[in-house]
Amino acid sequence: MSQSQLRILHLVNNFGVGGLESVIRQIVLTPCSELQPHVCVLSMAGRFAKAVAEEGVPLHHVDRKKKKKRIGATIAEISELVARWQIDVIHCHDSSSWFFGAIVGKKISKRVVVTRHGRLEEWRWKTIALNKILSLLTDRIVAVSPEVRDDLVQREFIKGSKVDVIYNGINLEPFAVAGSKEAAKNKLGLDAGSFVTGTVTRFYPVKNVELQIDMVERLKDRIPQLKHLIVAPIANDLGRKIKADIAERGLEGNIVLLGYREDIPQVLKAMDLFVLTSLSEGTSIALIEAIAANLPVVVSNVGGNPNLVEDGVNGFLFDLDKEGDFEAKVLRVYENRDVAEKFASQQRGIAEKFSEKKMIANYKFIYEKSCR
Numbered sequence: 001m002s003q004s005q006l007r008i009l010h011l012v013n014n015f016g017v018g019g020l021e022s023v024i025r026q027i028v029l030t031p032c033s034e035l036q037p038h039v040c041v042l043s044m045a046g047r048f049a050k051a052v053a054e055e056g057v058p059l060h061h062v063d064r065k066k067k068k069k070r071i072g073a074t075i076a077e078i079s080e081l082v083a084r085w086q087i088d089v090i091h092c093h094d095s096s097s098w099f100f101g102a103i104v105g106k107k108i109s110k111r112v113v114v115t116r117h118g119r120l121e122e123w124r125w126k127t128i129a130l131n132k133i134l135s136l137l138t139d140r141i142v143a144v145s146p147e148v149r150d151d152l153v154q155r156e157f158i159k160g161s162k163v164d165v166i167y168n169g170i171n172l173e174p175f176a177v178a179g180s181k182e183a184a185k186n187k188l189g190l191d192a193g194s195f196v197t198g199t200v201t202r203f204y205p206v207k208n209v210e211l212q213i214d215m216v217e218r219l220k221d222r223i224p225q226l227k228h229l230i231v232a233p234i235a236n237d238l239g240r241k242i243k244a245d246i247a248e249r250g251l252e253g254n255i256v257l258l259g260y261r262e263d264i265p266q267v268l269k270a271m272d273l274f275v276l277t278s279l280s281e282g283t284s285i286a287l288i289e290a291i292a293a294n295l296p297v298v299v300s301n302v303g304g305n306p307n308l309v310e311d312g313v314n315g316f317l318f319d320l321d322k323e324g325d326f327e328a329k330v331l332r333v334y335e336n337r338d339v340a341e342k343f344a345s346q347q348r349g350i351a352e353k354f355s356e357k358k359m360i361a362n363y364k365f366i367y368e369k370s371c372r
Helices: 019-029 048-053 072-084 094-108 125-136 144-156 180-185 210-219 237-248 265-269 287-290 325-335 337-354 356-370
Strands: 006-012 035-041 060-061 089-092 111-116 140-143 163-165 195-200 228-232 254-260 273-276 297-300 315-318
Touching: 006 019, 006 072, 006 356, 019 035, 019 048, 019 287, 019 356, 035 048, 035 163, 035 356, 048 060, 072 094, 089 094, 089 265, 089 273, 089 356, 094 111, 094 125, 111 356, 140 144, 140 356, 144 163, 180 265, 195 210, 195 265, 210 228, 210 237, 210 325, 228 265, 237 254, 265 287, 273 287, 273 325, 287 297, 287 337, 297 325, 315 325, 337 356
Parallel strands: 006 035, 006 089, 035 060, 089 111, 111 140, 140 163, 195 228, 195 273, 228 254, 273 297, 297 315
Antiparallel strands: none
């Protein structure tokens, strides 16, 4: 390893499958000669943890909950790891990792960076007070969108001069998938003439997947051969509840639950329209991927979504508080294929603003800035 390399420890509570976890995986696996990534998982080391370890990235699993480790023991273990790996910067990615990372950084005089990947979901004064204290032990705070930055400054009272905005980024190349849309549909067992909507998400309340089920129920008689793909692991109670709800409503012929997929570019290729119905978003990796796949999109007008979608230019934004607005926008795309083609033609230029190379360059700058 070159002496000029900065050793970065990415600290995260869970490293399973999700948007936040995808960002960490992208940062860790994107080559950068001036950075050497390491990963420490506090609780659940899932699919993405295995993926980065298989690529040779040093990874340590504290397994805090299973082994019932107390706070003091966890701090000691992370401190020893930071010293052994000669870490320069501790990069925290969620509330739990921020708590431990900030304390360890203060304890052994290491630089600390934290990324806020979305808005704080529960506005409790105890949490806000704790975050304010942790911010005093943190060198730089990264927000994934201007809206998240505004929340940090205006609602959590974080010093604005300490907060930077870095948009999430992806590797764009895999999304230039060769072949026809009809062939991609056939590969998933769908009729070539079907109108395919879809999403890549997780079954959490904030993702508001139930609204998509309602959309299919309301539009299935107006859109012949409507198929809706949901790419998400069915690994929790909400996922199982939604699966049962689909069956109870008799929508199994219209909605396809694909579970977790590694071949996201190929699945997106089969879609005619990508949708996102979240109640809150930072900078959605799934939305960036859909844009990189040149798909028209219909997304909720929340959080960082308007930074990716200009209403009427490369997609439609819909109002969550306006009943029927989501279905109306989906129907407009279906009934106006020229609109869909116009949206798709705008996507590549937008996607290039959200490349992994730009994201890594920006994080490298923040790491170096924190070490000055």
